[in-house]
Structures are given as structure tokens and as C-alpha cells.
Amino acid sequence: MKLAKYGLVLYLFLALPPVANLLESIMIVHMHMQMPLLIASGFLMGRFFQLKFPRFFEKWNSNGVPGIILFIIVWSYWMIPRAMDEAITIQAVEIFKFISLPLLAGVPLRDSWKKLASVGKDITFVYFILMFLIMGWIYIGSESQVCNNYLLVEQKTVGFGSLAIAACIIIYLLQLIFIDQSEFDEVQKD
Amino acid sequence: MEQSLKETIRQDPKKILGVNPLDAKVSLSYLTVAFVSLLIGGILGLVQGLERAGLIDLPSWLNYYQVLTAHGLLLLLVFTATFSIGYLYANLSHALGGLLPKVRKFAWVGFVLMIIGVAMAVTMIVLNEASVLYTFYPPLAAHPIFYIGLVFVVLGIWACCAGVFINYRHWRKNHPGQVTPLLAYFTMAVFVLWFFATIGVTIEVFTLIPWSMGLVETTNVMVGRTLFWWFGHTLVNIWYLVAISAWYVFVPKIIGGRHFSDKLIRLVVILVVVLNIPGGFHHQIIDPAISQSIKFLHVFMSLSIAVPSLMTAFAMFAVFERTGRKLGGKGLLGWLKKLPWGDVRFLAPMIAMISFIFGGAGGIVNTSNQLNQVIHNTMWVVGHFHITVGVSVVLTFFGICYWLIPYLAKRKLTPKMNKLGIIQTVIWTVGMIIMSGSMHIVGLLGDPRRTSDTTYGGHEAAAGWIPFEMLFAVGATLLLIGVIIQVYAVFNMMFFAPKGLTEYPVAEPEDDATPAPMWTERWGLWIVLLLAVVAMAYVVPIVDMILNAPPGSPPIRTW
Ligand code: HEM
Ligand SMILES: [Cu+2]
Numbered sequence: 001m002k003l004a005k006y007g008l009v010l011y012l013f014l015a016l017p018p019v020a021n022l023l024e025s026i027m028i029v030h031m032h033m034q035m036p037l038l039i040a041s042g043f044l045m046g047r048f049f050q051l052k053f054p055r056f057f058e059k060w061n062s063n064g065v066p067g068i069i070l071f072i073i074v075w076s077y078w079m080i081p082r083a084m085d086e087a088i089t090i091q092a093v094e095i096f097k098f099i100s101l102p103l104l105a106g107v108p109l110r111d112s113w114k115k116l117a118s119v120g121k122d123i124t125f126v127y128f129i130l131m132f133l134i135m136g137w138i139y140i141g142s143e144s145q146v147c148n149n150y151l152l153v154e155q156k157t158v159g160f161g162s163l164a165i166a167a168c169i170i171i172y173l174l175q176l177i178f179i180d181q182s183e184f185d186e187v188q189k190d
Numbered sequence: 191m192e193q194s195l196k197e198t199i200r201q202d203p204k205k206i207l208g209v210n211p212l213d214a215k216v217s218l219s220y221l222t223v224a225f226v227s228l229l230i231g232g233i234l235g236l237v238q239g240l241e242r243a244g245l246i247d248l249p250s251w252l253n254y255y256q257v258l259t260a261h262g263l264l265l266l267l268v269f270t271a272t273f274s275i276g277y278l279y280a281n282l283s284h285a286l287g288g289l290l291p292k293v294r295k296f297a298w299v300g301f302v303l304m305i306i307g308v309a310m311a312v313t314m315i316v317l318n319e320a321s322v323l324y325t326f327y328p329p330l331a332a333h334p335i336f337y338i339g340l341v342f343v344v345l346g347i348w349a350c351c352a353g354v355f356i357n358y359r360h361w362r363k364n365h366p367g368q369v370t371p372l373l374a375y376f377t378m379a380v381f382v383l384w385f386f387a388t389i390g391v392t393i394e395v396f397t398l399i400p401w402s403m404g405l406v407e408t409t410n411v412m413v414g415r416t417l418f419w420w421f422g423h424t425l426v427n428i429w430y431l432v433a434i435s436a437w438y439v440f441v442p443k444i445i446g447g448r449h450f451s452d453k454l455i456r457l458v459v460i461l462v463v464v465l466n467i468p469g470g471f472h473h474q475i476i477d478p479a480i481s482q483s484i485k486f487l488h489v490f491m492s493l494s495i496a497v498p499s500l501m502t503a504f505a506m507f508a509v510f511e512r513t514g515r516k517l518g519g520k521g522l523l524g525w526l527k528k529l530p531w532g533d534v535r536f537l538a539p540m541i542a543m544i545s546f547i548f549g550g551a552g553g554i555v556n557t558s559n560q561l562n563q564v565i566h567n568t569m570w571v572v573g574h575f576h577i578t579v580g581v582s583v584v585l586t587f588f589g590i591c592y593w594l595i596p597y598l599a600k601r602k603l604t605p606k607m608n609k610l611g612i613i614q615t616v617i618w619t620v621g622m623i624i625m626s627g628s629m630h631i632v633g634l635l636g637d638p639r640r641t642s643d644t645t646y647g648g649h650e651a652a653a654g655w656i657p658f659e660m661l662f663a664v665g666a667t668l669l670l671i672g673v674i675i676q677v678y679a680v681f682n683m684m685f686f687a688p689k690g691l692t693e694y695p696v697a698e699p700e701d702d703a704t705p706a707p708m709w710t711e712r713w714g715l716w717i718v719l720l721l722a723v724v725a726m727a728y729v730v731p732i733v734d735m736i737l738n739a740p741p742g743s744p745p746i747r748t749w
Pocket of ligand 1: 232258323
């Protein structure tokens, strides 16, 4: 529950107008920092909802699949340039962003990840690797502005940033494969 | 001290005999290079101090910037790198029960590569073909051989990294379910940082080589500076980790106490490794071509290192107080008196820690945008890093010498040598207080760094700096005496001190301590996080610098 409180504090901090303005003023920070942090705040607050509505999660998200699909859809939606643009220009969309990312992406991620079978996790990773690679390709390659609010150079920056994130996820998976994870089990062998 | 030594021999002979003779030779070779560099670098330091004070005039065949380049490179890079490699390889050998033969070979290959590299770079400096200062910022262009020498140094460091990683994996495979010993853990962390630190600067150097040879016409100055500080700042935190490894693991034993919570120590290490690299931007606060908002975000990056620093300060003082009280210290500060101030193995790192308080405070000034405008490129900065590197780091290194070298050479620290060490420590401290203190003040008055003559035709503002510059010379003289004593002590302990056994003073955990959790060993994860933090920090400015680049600069030789 302490973590849930930290999540709430993080959420409120991100919602402060000067903080939101600063983070949204740089395209890549908007997409790859503010949004993931909103998801993280929801992830942290997830515990609160799990305790409050245990039945709900059991009924609708027993194996984690519906939750992770919701997470994937919501986060992918916010990667669409049009969605980011509107978050900046239309107040209602901005509010929707601040509700959907924590509640419809962060909370379901929290509830689903532990329940997912390893295939589910792998598929999620692969999906995000592909998504970031494709985004990188599009954003770097595109010669015209896809967002009205951001310059072309910022767009290319997002492209390179997406490639970097994809690379990090790939390295993470590689080390999962090549390093025997049972090494880190707490149980002392005798 | 005598008794605890006997006890250790009885209980655990490997504690005494842990580093085998072949491994000891590796470490001693690195330490020899370190202290030869210190001697040369120290002499050059005095030359600079005297020249700045106007007390000497350098002959026409030797210019100030040549001297300054050599001083910076020899002390900042060669001395600190070779010392820490020698020290850490000894720790690794001690903690893991000897190096693998293969790993020892890596260490020797690294040694040879580094010597070749340093020889190439230094030769070019001596020939006055590379007076580019240790930062070698483009568009200042050195002779290509200077850069090629740097490549060799990096290759040497990578060989040492490979050795450590191999030994670490080997140990982990054979010890399932156990956390690595603290000393090996620190070693692993430092070499992970070495590896990722040198990637940035290697990319930079590979762009500078064809440019200095004239194969490429221009270079991107901003990218060069950014990649340099990716390395330069990380180097600072490499020293920091090396120093705190001694503070956490050896100092508690020397004062007769136990080390602080294993888990907290490892958490500090992980934080430094993961968060460190992007701090490099605080060296570029005045650089154009990095937008204001990015600089603002980076303030958080660089202040985040204060978190592990404060944790360290807290932990160390907790250990001191606990130990002092156990030894019978009473009252609020009575425990302070119970600490072994007469033991150089304690006194030197203790002064190092105290000076870190001042160094850290100065660092916060440097990293704050508005304050940086006042002190940027003034002597303040030189004062700052002579306190941080020159005292916090270097005195810790000196303190380590007084047990590590006798241990490796199978000799003893005599009471006489201990006394000499105390004298050395005091001289060094006083010298640095005088030199660095006056540098701080005169920096606030505007005296520029990296400038051989600052009389400006006798302008009155500049005239006010002269008394302080005289103080540099006084401090510098004391410091050179300190260097000479230290180098004498090191080689005396290596070759002439009476034969005998010396203790490797590794502290034990408290009796009721819980062992560190296994997740701390997830280096794969820490490295991915490190990369993610680097990506977050560097993508924006670097893409901006490249896509919005000005025409670029041809090589320039200003000397
Ligand atoms: C005998 C002891 C020492 C003396 C007398 C000394 C003196 C000086 C002086 C006078 C400067 C010139 C400042 C300028 O013109 O900008 C300088 C620069 C410098 N010193 Fe020292 N120093 C000593 C030890 C050290 C040590 C132990 C280190 C590091 C381990 C160190 C690292 C540096 C660096 C990196 C610079 C800056 C070079 C540059 O700006 O390119 N010094 N030192
Ligand atoms: Cu730095």
C-alpha cells in the first residue's frame, strides 16, 4: 500500500501544470517519458484497486490476457501522432490521457503481468519490440511533419529514441535467455 | 592489530594468503606505473604552480600547455586508472580465491596495451605535437599518434574488463545461490562502468583520427565534447566507486568494527552504475547547442548522484559511531576520540571522507546553472577537482597503499613507516587546503583556469589575483614534498621493508546482519537499465547536434 501512495504522489506531480507543460514541450519526453511515467503511476496504484475490487479482477482478468490486451491497445493508441497532437490542443483529450494511461494501462499491467504465462510475456515483448522498430523506421524516414505541434527534427529524435528502446528490450531478452535465471533464486542449495 | 592478525591466521588462513604470488605481481606492476606517473605528474604540477605565480619562466622549448596536458593526462587518467586496476585485481583475487590463469593473461595484455598507448600519447605531448589538454576538445587537433595511443589505452582497459567479467561468471557458475563477496561485487561494478564509459570516448577518438590526418575535412565539435564527457564524468564515478569500496570494506575493519548493511552497500553501487553516465552534461552547462529545457532536466540527473553519496555518508558515520561507542566512547562526540587517528590506514581515508563533504558542496554549486555562470572555466573548478580527486580519491588511494603494498610484497608496515605516512597525509592535506582554497577564492574573483599568464598587462582586476597565485605556489611546493614522500614510501614498502605477513583488512558483517538478496547480482538487468538511462538522456541532444549541425570545424593548432 505504501507503493500505491507513491504512485498517487507521482501521478499528482505529473499532473501539475508546469510539470506537464515542460514534459510535453519536447516530443520524445512527452511520448517516452511522461506517458510511461503515467503508466508507472497506475502500476503502483494498482495494488489499491486489486485490494478494493478483488472480485472484479478475478472475474474479468483471471489469466491476465484481457488485461494485457487492454494495456497494449491503450499504450499503442497513445503512440499515434494524431493522439499526441490532440492531447496538446484539446483539453478533453488531455484529461482522457491522464485517465486512460494510469487506469486503463498501468492498473491492468499490474494485475496481468504476474498472471501471464511465459508465452504471453514473450508475445508482449515481441509486440513492443516490433512496434518500436516500426515507429523508429517511420519517424526517422518520414519527410513530412506527422505532428502539428512538433518539428521534424523532434520527430526524428523520437524515431531514434524508439530504436534505442527496442534495442534495450532486445538486450534484456537476450540476457534472460543466456543467463541462467535460476542463479538468482533465493533458496540456498545444500 | 597484532592480535587480530594472529586470530585471522588461525581462523581463516586464506584471508591472509588470498592473493597468490602471480596475482600479486600483476597488481604490483600496475601500482608501480601508477606511482611513477604520480611522481612525474606531481613535478609538472609544481612547475605549473610556479609558472602561474610568475616565479619561473618556462624555457622556450617547453610551454605551459604542454606541461598542463601531461599533468592532466598522467594524473587524471594514468595514475588513477592504473592504481584502481591494480587495487581491484588484488581485491578480486583475494575475494574469489585467486584469478583464473586466463584472466591473469588478460590483465597482462591490458598492461602492455596501456603502456604502449601511454607511451605514444606522452611522446606526442613531449614533441609538442599534442598540447590539447587532457580533454582534447576538438577543434584543437593533436597529432594522429596521440589519438591512436588513446585507442591502445582503451583496448588495454577492455582487456582488463574482459578478465573481470570472465572471472566473475566463472565464480557465479560455481557458487549457485550465493552472493558474490563484496569486494568482487565492487570490482564487477567498476569494470562495467569502465566498459560503458569508454564506448563514448572511443567513438569520439575514431572520428578524430581521420580528421587529424586530413582524410576528413571537418568534425562536429559539440558531439565530440558530449562524447568526451560521457567518458569523463563516468571516470569520476569510477574513482568514486573505487574510493567507497575502501571506505565500506576496509576502513571499518581497520577501526575494529563491522561493515554496514550489505544490502545498502550494494544498492549504492547499483544506483551509481545505473544513473551515472548522463551526469556528463553538467560539464556542458555553458555549451551552446543544448537547449535550456534539456539542461534543466539534466540537473536532476546529476543531482541524483547525491542520493547514493548521502547514503554513504550516513552509513560511514553510523559505522564510526557504533565502533567508537563499542570501544568505550561516551557522550555526544566521545566516540570520535576512540578512533585510531594515529593509524595512517585510517587517517588518510578519513580525511578523504571529510573533504568529500566540501567537494560535494562545491559540486552542487558547479551543477547549478546560475552559479555555474560565475565559476565556469575559472580557477574555482581547478580548486574543486583538486579537493575531490586530489584529496577524497587520492588520499584514499594513498591510505590503501599502507596495507595493500606490504601485503602484496609479503612485507610489513613498520611503525616508522606508519609515522611517515601520517606526516605525508598531513603535508598533503595542508598543501591541498592552501592550494585548493586559494584556487576556489581566486576563481570567484574571475581568475581563468588553463591560462599560463594572467597579468593582462597589469590590469588592476588581474593584479588582485596575484597574492592567491603565490599561495598556489606555496601549496604546490608542499604537495610535491608529499608526492616524494609517498612515492618513497610505496617503493620502500614494495622492495625494502622487513619481510612479514600483513593483514588484508576486510570487514565482516554484523552478527545479526541479513545476507544481501540475490537480485543484486542481476548485472544483465542493471546494464539494460544503464543503457535505457543513457538512451533517455542522450538521444535528444545528440540527434539535435547532428541534424542541426553547423558546418563543422577543420583541425586547428593554436600552439
Ligand atoms: C603535486 C600535486 C599537484 C599540484 C601542485 C597540482 C597543481 C595544478 C595546477 C597549478 C594546475 C593548473 C591549473 C590551470 O592552469 O588551469 C593543475 C591542473 C590540473 N590538475 Fe593538478 N596538481 C597536483 C595534483 C593533481 C592530482 C593528484 C590530480 C589528479 C589525480 C590532478 C589533476 C589535475 C587536472 C585534471 C588538472 C587540469 C588540467 C587541465 O585543465 O587541462 N592534479 N594542477
Ligand atoms: Cu561530472
